[in-house]
Amino acid sequence: CRRRYKYILAQLYRNAGRNADAAPLFLALSRGVKDYDMAFAAKLDLATVATTAEELQKAEKTLGKMARDAKNEEQLDQIYYSLGKLEDGKGNTAKAISHYRKSIETSKTNDNQKGLSFLALADIYKEIPQYIEASESLDSAAFYLDDANIRKKETEALAKDYAPIAIELRIIKEQDSLLRIANMSTKERERFIE
Numbered sequence: 521c522r523r524r525y526k527y528i529l530a531q532l533y534r535n536a537g538r539n540a541d542a543a544p545l546f547l548a549l550s551r552g553v554k555d556y557d558m559a560f561a562a563k564l565d566l567a568t569v570a571t572t573a574e575e576l577q578k579a580e581k582t583l584g585k586m587a588r589d590a591k592n593e594e595q596l597d598q599i600y601y602s603l604g605k606l607e608d609g610k611g612n613t614a615k616a617i618s619h620y621r622k623s624i625e626t627s628k629t630n631d632n633q634k635g636l637s638f639l640a641l642a643d644i645y646k647e648i649p650q651y652i653e654a655s656e657s658l659d660s661a662a663f664y665l666d667d668a669n670i671r672k673k674e675t676e677a678l679a680k681d682y683a684p685i686a687i688e689l690r691i692i693k694e695q696d697s698l699l700r701i702a703n704m705s706t707k708e709r710e711r712f713i714e
Contacts, residue, residue, distance in 0.1 A: 568609075632665060
């Protein structure tokens with residue numbers, strides 16, 4: 521019962537943005553706890569709040585080990601999502617994108633998790649900015665997220681806003697490609713077609 525209270529306290533700290541207070545609690549809950557589900561969740565949560573180099577290293581090592589463990593096959597989507605959050609927090613955008621994509625690929629039954637991964641990708645693509653990829657990710661996130669998710673309506677609105685921009689960018693990209701091909705010599709065009 522005390523562990524549950526500790527877990528709730530850690531979640532409250534995280535939600536209040538007090539990651540430095542939440543991380544030690546999640547770290548303690550991830551070790552030597554008999555309740556497998558709580559320990560599993562604490563390990564995932566640690567990745568989202570880790571602040572010190574030790575906590576980041578511990579979270580990365582733990583999540584990597586969990587990803588390789590066959591008994592976690594059904595939760596790989598959650599594990600890769602947490603790895604993505606960890607890398608995103610460290611500023612490793614390419615690795616974060618790779619982990620979010622693995623989360624999407626391994627998500628078989630958890631549509632909300634798939635939606636969260638698409639939303640995380642959309643957030644990255646909006647920052648880069650890569651509007652076509654952001655539009656596609658927002659559209660997918662809006663489709664998969666649970667109606668109860670607090671970002672569902674925001675995501676749906678953003679998906680509608682980004683859709684016309686993505687359409688125009690695709691047209692520009694296509695027209696630029698056609699113009700480039702049209703400006704080639706006959707030999708260059710034949711080599712390009714081959």
